[in-house]
Amino acid sequence: MPAVDPERLAKQLEHLASLGSNSKEIRRSVLDLLEFYADRTKRPSGTIGADEGIRSFRVPKPVLRRIRSALLQSVAENPDAAQAVAEALWISGYREPRLFAIALLGAQGPPHTIERVENWVVEADDPVVLTELAEVFVLSDDGKIDTAYQERIAIWLRKWDPMLQQFALLILLKVVQTPNFDDLPYIFQHLNRMDEVETQGSQGSFNLLMEELVKKSPSETAQYIMDEVKRNKTQGMRMIRDLFDYFPPDEQARLKSILSGP
Numbered sequence: 001m002p003a004v005d006p007e008r009l010a011k012q013l014e015h016l017a018s019l020g021s022n023s024k025e026i027r028r029s030v031l032d033l034l035e036f037y038a039d040r041t042k043r044p045s046g047t048i049g050a051d052e053g054i055r056s057f058r059v060p061k062p063v064l065r066r067i068r069s070a071l072l073q074s075v076a077e078n079p080d081a082a083q084a085v086a087e088a089l090w091i092s093g094y095r096e097p098r099l100f101a102i103a104l105l106g107a108q109g110p111p112h113t114i115e116r117v118e119n120w121v122v123e124a125d126d127p128v129v130l131t132e133l134a135e136v137f138v139l140s141d142d143g144k145i146d147t148a149y150q151e152r153i154a155i156w157l158r159k160w161d162p163m164l165q166q167f168a169l170l171i172l173l174k175v176v177q178t179p180n181f182d183d184l185p186y187i188f189q190h191l192n193r194m195d196e197v198e199t200q201g202s203q204g205s206f207n208l209l210m211e212e213l214v215k216k217s218p219s220e221t222a223q224y225i226m227d228e229v230k231r232n233k234t235q236g237m238r239m240i241r242d243l244f245d246y247f248p249p250d251e252q253a254r255l256k257s258i259l260s261g262p
Helices: 006-017 023-036 061-074 079-090 095-107 114-123 127-138 147-156 162-176 184-192 200-216 218-231 233-246 249-259
Strands: none
Touching: 006 023, 006 061, 023 061, 023 079, 023 095, 061 095, 079 095, 095 114, 095 127, 114 127, 114 147, 114 162, 127 162, 147 162, 162 184, 162 200, 184 200, 184 218, 200 218, 200 233, 218 233, 218 249, 233 249
């Protein structure tokens, strides 16, 4: 990766801005910029365990912010161009262009078609991109779920598509992590509608969600698991084994009675 020369970067961004609404040329220019500033000292497969296989240029954040700002300014007055450029960037398959695509579409404001978001989720095999999709399109600034997505989350939890199920669990996790959130029955109501978790990605998101629920209310979470044992013994018993150590002694005793039962 070459040292970042502010003057050279400014000229590169001027060229990007000069492309107007030509989505194919903008995509080519963005990819060229990312390639130019890519950090080649890191392994191609990524630097974080969960990122193995993720296609990323690993460009310095200050450069990414400048490119993002230039893209937003170039289509600020042209929503149709913003959508075309967003789609062109998305299909590149790389993390950074996909984050730019989400920013471009999100900056246009509602309405966003749920179908477009669903399509992107299904194609997104990157947890960073999934998180950005959730925060830009589904969650409000105060951590609440946009009303347009309330019913859709219940559908996604029913294994309609593994990535959509994982996405729904990620959204619920973000909601629970919101400071002062205490409406746990709302979360358990969604989980009661969920089909069995089967994929590794969904299981990881589910376990993180359950750990957060234990922190919020050990007693309510223990009761949910006990009810789940009655509804789906295999999944309920797996929850006890995976989460047992996170509970305080009193709740561990309640759960242990189920493990040692008939």
